[in-house]
Amino acid sequence: MYGTIMHAPGDVRYEELAMPTIQQPTDAIIKLSATCICGSDLWPYRGANAITAPMAMGHEYCGIVVEVGSDVKTVKPGQFVVGSFVLSDNTCPHCAHGFQSSCEQREFMTGAQAEYARIPLADGTLVSTDSQPDEDLIPSLLAVSDVLGTGWYAADAARVQAGMSVVVVGDGAVGLMGVLAAKQMGAERIIAMSRHKSRQDLALEYGATDIVAERGEEGIAKIKAMTNRIGADAVLECVGTQESMTQALQVARPGSMVGFVGVPHGVQFDGQKLFFTQVGMLGGPAPVRRFLPHLMDLVLSRKINPGKVFDQQIPLADVAEGYRAMDERRAIKTLLRV
Template sequence: MTNRTRSNQQVTNQKAKLEMKAAIFNGKGTITVEDRPKPTINEPTDAVVRVVLACVCGSDLWFYRGISELAHGGVGHEFIGVVDEVGGEVKDLAVGDFVISPSSWSDGTCRNCQHGFHTACVHGGFFGQGGDGDGGQAEYVRVPHADGTLVKVEGSDFSDETLASLLALTDVMATGYHAAVSADVQQGQTVAVVGDGAVGLCGVLASKLLGAQRVIVLGSSHEDRHALAREFGATDIISVRGGEAVEQLKALTDGFGADAVLECVGTKASVEAAFAVAAAGAIVGRVGVPHDVELDAEGTFYRNVGMRGGPAPARAYQPELLKQVLDGSINPGKVFDASFDLDDIAAAYAAMDERRVIKALVKVGELA
């Protein structure tokens, strides 16, 4: 190798260290993979994570379809990976640690975090908000408040199935669980889950974890979703929508409705159905990002129907859910029914948008 060739190779290697591939939102229906600067430590409480797995969220489809506004730039808020670099004030993590991240960063110390609402952290924020923000669908992510955000996973030898379930804890399983907790699902209850997407399916699994005796899913006509819902614990599937779906659920519950309801979609029709199937005194746990939704305040008042929920504070649930994944009690990673490389992430978005897959897993790097 000549000196000039060696010098060119060194420049190429140095450039590779400073750049990364990242999924970039460039407008409605357009996701590209571009070279972007590798993130660096901005604050002493930061960490940089080398991403192993990421995925496409149902909420990503809102901006992809042009329904919600999002600044053009990096996207994605679900990722697991390996700590690549830490700031000087990071105490609980070290380079080489395998970690899972929630969809938002949080300091873990403010009043809201201490009460379990990390998504309302006074120093927090969400990954993948476009612009110059850090998106999880990339080779590297900068994580603010790393000690309060990231959860270390002991071990390094995991099956692909376990890794998928660990990825599910970053958002989708935690969100389904938040819906069930918000609805106050209790032992022996009849629970209605509105939506058979990945969040709704995880809501079924969460309802069974909390002791529901009967879980009725109001969803679509997709048999693959029905099969997984039943595997996760659903006892009944309603595949029609609107008033007919409400009538069928009422018929299944002696005309009274469900003891607890999980709203996992966020559309006007799904929210209306969720409150319509709630029995008197029930709580609707809503986690679907609301779009064009108006609530019937008077109607819910006279039926004593309550409402709780919002963005899932995944960080609050991850330690306990992590134990259940590692001991084999739950396998939420089954919601991933297709996988794509980062270079093909546009195809992953299209597949979910067209409902050809339940949830798309994105392979980014290696754990080792």
């Protein structure tokens, strides 16, 4: 079978690989229906994370189960499944609290940009549909695996509730999913910070009520003017830089929460400043497994269309072009057809 290996920054290859096999009795093997490239895949691609050995890329996935280990009970060959990018047993105390992304057996998925993939901890990680989903729903079901689940967690961590004002910092795929999530949770005002026309349009389509293109002091002033002078009731930070984190904290009102899901790179906080700002924070890798059943239902009943975030869809064999397109920001997010 074929899959994607990153050999060095900028060097992504589609190549022949060994067919994955059951290694633990809790494993499943799936045939991918579709997979995609994540913003976080660009960190090593751009040389920001070290590559010490060839890396099997890809952690977002959905597809058909082809084989299961002897201990797997909840999914079986022939079923369509979606799983989280974080593998979890879904039974440990962390999982019981809904933080499967801190599972005691946690592993991070790899090797999903391929025709077949091994899914460890299948029972705790995968959720199956009752029947084969319509073909046009595949992109949206794929989105649940990480990008939608992560945007949803940002809104959940920021404790978005009906009637609230919400600011989304970051107009990448996760930020756009954050807009969708805030809308679903009943936010009254959703302010998307974005400077790119195509992303602004998608944000509006997903439920943003306002676009703020300005950053820094100007952006803060504009948002305060929209939020009773005090800042938003909830803020979603979907980038992970010092600049975006500072922006997020400055547009949040005292007593509100910033849900931060962009992996922080070089971000520092001063304790006393945070104290007097009186803004709360909760972040981390999204516990997508907690949200999977609900989000899959929303997709299958056609209440949401997160798949629209894939503005480039190409064959898996062209994966290298997908990385280039996302690196050059020609694509928001690239779906790879298998």
